[in-house]
Amino acid sequence: MRRDIDFVGKRVVFITISLIFIALSLIFIFTKGFDLGVDFTGGTEMIIRVKSQDVTEADLRNLLDKIGFTHARVTRSGLNVSKKEGKDFIVTVRHMFFAKTPDEIVNEIYNKEVKPYQVFSAVLGRDAKDLANRINGLMNSFDKIIEDMKKGADLTADLKPFFGDKASEVAKAVNSLITPDERKADLAGAVDRKREMIEKFLLKKLIEKPVEEYGKTKVVTKILSAIEKNLGKKAMVISFTEISGSAAQEIRSGTYTAVLVAIIAILLYITLRFNFIFGIGAIVALIHDVTITLGFYSFFGYEMNVPAVAAILTLIGYSLNDTIVVYDRIRENFRRYRKMDVERLVNRSINEVIVRSINTSLTTFFVVLILLIFAGKTIKSFAFGMTVGTVVGTYSSLYIAAPIVIKWVKKF
Numbered sequence: 084m085r086r087d088i089d090f091v092g093k094r095v096v097f098i099t100i101s102l103i104f105i106a107l108s109l110i111f112i113f114t115k116g117f118d119l120g121v122d123f124t125g126g127t128e129m130i131i132r133v134k135s136q137d138v139t140e141a142d143l144r145n146l147l148d149k150i151g152f153t154h155a156r157v158t159r160s161g162l163n164v165s166k167k168e169g170k171d172f173i174v175t176v177r178h179m180f181f182a183k184t185p186d187e188i189v190n191e192i193y194n195k196e197v198k199p200y201q202v203f204s205a206v207l208g209r210d211a212k213d214l215a216n217r218i219n220g221l222m223n224s225f226d227k228i229i230e231d232m233k234k235g236a237d238l239t240a241d242l243k244p245f246f247g248d249k250a251s252e253v254a255k256a257v258n259s260l261i262t263p264d265e266r267k268a269d270l271a272g273a274v275d276r277k278r279e280m281i282e283k284f285l286l287k288k289l290i291e292k293p294v295e296e297y298g299k300t301k302v303v304t305k306i307l308s309a310i311e312k313n314l315g316k317k318a319m320v321i322s323f324t325e326i327s328g329s330a331a332q333e334i335r336s337g338t339y340t341a342v343l344v345a346i347i348a349i350l351l352y353i354t355l356r357f358n359f360i361f362g363i364g365a366i367v368a369l370i371h372d373v374t375i376t377l378g379f380y381s382f383f384g385y386e387m388n389v390p391a392v393a394a395i396l397t398l399i400g401y402s403l404n405d406t407i408v409v410y411d412r413i414r415e416n417f418r419r420y421r422k423m424d425v426e427r428l429v430n431r432s433i434n435e436v437i438v439r440s441i442n443t444s445l446t447t448f449f450v451v452l453i454l455l456i457f458a459g460k461t462i463k464s465f466a467f468g469m470t471v472g473t474v475v476g477t478y479s480s481l482y483i484a485a486p487i488v489i490k491w492v493k494k495f
Contacts, residue, residue: 088437091430094486101371101483108378115381120388120464121156126177130160130321131306134169138316143172144460150309152176154386158461171321174306181206181298182323185291189283192218192290203290206297218289221245225282232258232281233271245289253288257281299323338392342373345399357410364488365406368479372402372472379471386464394468401447401469402476405440406484412436413485429485437481444477 090097133143140157147155160171181188191197199218203211228241238254246253260281265273274281295301303320310318346366353362373395380387412432420428451473454466 087430088434089430090433090482091426091486091489094482094489097482098487101375101479104375104378105371108375108381111378111381117377117381117387118154118384120154120386120391121175121177122389123387124177126175127180127182127302128173128175128322128324129303129306130171131174131310131318132169132171132321133310133314133316133318135314135316136170138170138314140172141459142314143174143310146309146313147174147176147306149313150305152306156388156461169316169318180302180323181294184298185287185294188290188294189286192222193279193283193286203293207293210293214290214293217245218286221285221289222282225285228285229274229278229281232261233274235266235270242285253285256288257284260284341392341396342399345396349399349403353407353410356407357414360488361410364484365403365410367487368406368484369399369402371479371483372398372475375475376468376472380464380468383467385467388464390462390465391468394465394472397469398472398476401472402479405444405476405480408436408440409433409480409485425489429489433481433485440477440480444473448473 131143140159144155144157147157154177156173156175158173160173183191188202192199192202198215200211200215203214207214224241224245228238231238231241238257239251242250242253260277261270261273303323307318307320310316346369349369350362350366353365376395376398379385380391385391409432412435413429416423416428416432416435420431423431448470451466451469455463455470458466
């Protein structure tokens with residue numbers, strides 16, 4: 084007995100349901116946003132060597148979460164390490180830290196190798212603008228500060244705009260760079276000779292507090308102390324690298340490009356394989372799938388990272404495969420039943436492939452669901468996207484992709 088479910092007749096209901104889900108998804112995406120991973124925000128990558136074979140990725144990840152480094156990504160390093168030396172782990176955290184010392188940063192700014200805002204924006208966020216403005220203001224005031232220093236004037240007023248209440252303290256400290264003997268012999272000459280040292284000293288005084296607070300030394304000490312205290316193991320940091328905002332931006336741009344290229348390629352393929360109208364239907368279904376899946380990422384707070392992007396791209400291919408099966412059957416039936424009404428023909432075609440589509444989807448769904456429940460944190464974002472995407476993709480292939488093109492097929 085042939086199944087005869089009226090997919091086409093109820094297409095208005097199904098399209099309305101989809102529009103509601105799309106609207107809700109867009110609301111969550113634009114209000115709540117995404118829990119962006121380090122791949123998209125920038126962060127810090129460390130290689131930590133734990134002098135034990137007993138510590139696992141999960142142990143280290145839970146410990147980092149406990150001391151404030153939430154969503155840390157921990158994987159085993161591929162470096163060859165002897166059992167005696169222990170295990171190497173690659174730890175990536177969202178937090179940006181200064182890998183360079185205050186002196187190194189001062190030299191870069193003083194020599195104009197980088198702009199102050201570029202140095203501090205990734206780590207300090209909104210506070211970076213204020214600090215960068217004070218650094219630029221201080222550097223523009225160096226000539227006046229040096230001239231007043233040559234005259235032996237009090238520098239507190241000159242330094243007040245940049246150091247606030249600590250201006251007097253900094254003024255005394257900078258004056259101490261000139262020895263009493265140098266003051267008596269030739270104050271102006273001594274200031275000229277030590278000008279670069281004085282200016283770098285003032286810059287260092289301005290930046291040393293935030294650099295030390297968010298610096299490599301502090302974070303390394305915090306992590307190593309926690310490992311020793313909570314896991315009872317000695318550890319050391321082998322390398323410490325910043326993942327800059329520009330690198331994160333490059334990943335974001337690459338992601339957008341990959342999705343756009345995939346959609347254009349799909350449109351061309353469907354147009355050549357079937358016709359342009361079916362290509363539009365496939366793209367509408369894909370936009371439907373991706374938007375709703377992204378809405379689920381936003382609503383449930385799953386991390387949006389490279390594995391999540393891989394899930395979205397995989398979903399595009401998976402959903403397209405299902406859609407092509409339906410379109411192929413519609414094309415075959417067009418040739419077989421030339422006089423049949425379009426709505427009836429499309430409905431018949433969907434009914435003929437529905438068992439195959441559902442069986443394939445269930446097979447995939449159970450695999451990714453098991454991954455979502457039991458797999459480690461590293462691939463949970465991928466498993467979540469595929470779990471949601473499998474359901475949404477199957478739904479759109481049956482209820483959206485084919486019924487939505489009926490009006491266009493009648494016209495063309």
